[in-house]
Amino acid sequence: MVAQRVRTRFAPSPTGYLHVGGLRTALYNYLFAKKMKGDFIIRIEDTDQSRKVEDAQQNLIKTLEWAGIIADESPEHGGSFGSYVQSERLHIYREYCDRLLEDKHAYYCFSTSEELEENRQLQLKQGFQPKYNRKWLPEEMGGAMPSSEIRKKMEAGSPYVVRMKVPDYISVWFEDMIRGPVEFDSSTIDDQVLMKSDGFPTYHFASVIDDHLMEFTHIIRGEEWLPSMPKHLLLYEFFGWEPPRFAHLPLLLNPDRSKLSKRQGDVAVEDYIRKGYSCDAIVNFVAMLGWNEGEGTEQEVYALQELIDKFSLERVGKAGAVFNVEKLNWLEKQYIKHRPSADIINTIRPVLAAELAKRETLLSVDVITGDHYLEQVIELMRERVGFEHEFVTFSSYFFFEPESYEEEAVKKRWIPETNDLLREFTAELEVLEPFTAETIESALKAFVAPKGLKAAVLIHPLRILASGVSFGPSLYHMLEVLGREAVLRRITKGIDLISVAE
RNA sequence: GGCCCCAUCGACUAGUGGUUAGGUCAUCACCCUUUCAAGGUGGUAGCACGGGUUCGAAUCCCGUUGGGGUCACCA
Structure with missing residues (x-):
């Protein structure tokens, strides 16, 4: 027998959003096809008109493409085995x-x-x-x-x-x-x-016929289909067709080990996109749920192309895997740590624009939306955020004035002399030239040393006044990025407020 | 309940007869440190159970238990 070109498919029903289990099934089909230099096809199984949801088909395909899974043939892109929509094949x-x-x-x-x-x-x-x-x-x-x-x-x-x-x-x-x-x-x-009595075929019938007519060589699908294998096999036999090869993937599980479902967390890929997860992390994570390279490999981070190169069905496990968000979060951070700042800027700019539309800022909009400024914020924050949108939301003080001061932190870091020291140091900051992390740091140390004080007595209050919170990036770098004007303004305003509060 | 699938740390997993059972996430401790992270070092933690086979089983076989899936004119 001549070696056939590998053809695989993902055959969702357009009943809603893309399930993460569906994403993994699609991904494995895609990886296997690409690894084998074959084709990956999307077919829409809409033989139940009552469950059909408007726009679901486009959403499904759009979400898969977001993940980098591009079909060679599909209802949207066409192909020579169409139609790829079952209701058009009655x-x-x-x-x-x-x-x-x-x-x-x-x-x-x-x-x-x-x-x-x-x-x-x-x-x-x-x-x-x-x-x-x-x-x-x-x-x-x-x-x-x-x-x-x-x-x-x-x-x-x-x-x-x-x-x-x-x-x-x-x-x-x-x-x-x-x-x-x-x-x-x-x-x-x-x-x-x-x-069925409405003239539509059932899933079992339509999928067997289409899988044969569309010449799929491998059917990779969820384990929930295993019990209906005999029906399908019998149909192949009735028609005298040679069945394709089958691979039934282990299920994705809830933390309680039942089949991954709503009610125990998010199951739609769209939910995760909305939360800010990137396609890199989602794809990487989902790929590792049931597959691994084996052979003593300790790699955890894989790009899509790398998955294609290394994927094999032989290395897919048999047991179900719990969808563990903790590890997904860790992966997301790994990607943020290494992603080029230009890419990050592209995704956070709209987020920032939306915030700017809601809130006034005393900073120069031109400056804070510029590449240079954003790049600095990114470099200061990339090891401290869990999602890209947090570059804006988690460190909003780079874009907006602090609206309050962390109460506990103020209580902990303020001593009776703090405001006086701050006032005195402010005078030095006013004339500091240039206004950089380096000069601020040496100015602060020179200011504090003769008084026999530790740098910390100013460092913490400065951070709180400049950002409103007790945590964040290197203080000196943060002040430099904020700029002299904003820093002085915030200190002055803060001293007033906190004096009043005491 | 019938049928089918599955079984290594809390989670994801490596392991295909001989290993001090390895890695990652999470967790704990310590280090680094102005904070928070990141990073580094170390620790806790696992072969479901019972029989075989074998000189030797996490690895092979059988059973038990447990978990899951499926039993529609849904996919």
């Missing part, structure tokens, strides 16, 4: 359904949902596993329903579904690329509905 499913009907691998079923439910309850009460009772299985297929009855219903225009006829007592086997051999007994499988 005629195809109809055609293949007819084939199954003709070959006696499927049959019409006119049972109503009430009837089905009644049957289920009855079986439950009798202690049986609930299963479709095959009431409408035709006589010629081994059932009890005469074809005349079926014809009568048809002619009356009664609503129906099409079910697949699962053979009794055969074993279905396949080799999962992650889990190895898995075996099922067909007697535990229900006669799955293939076509």
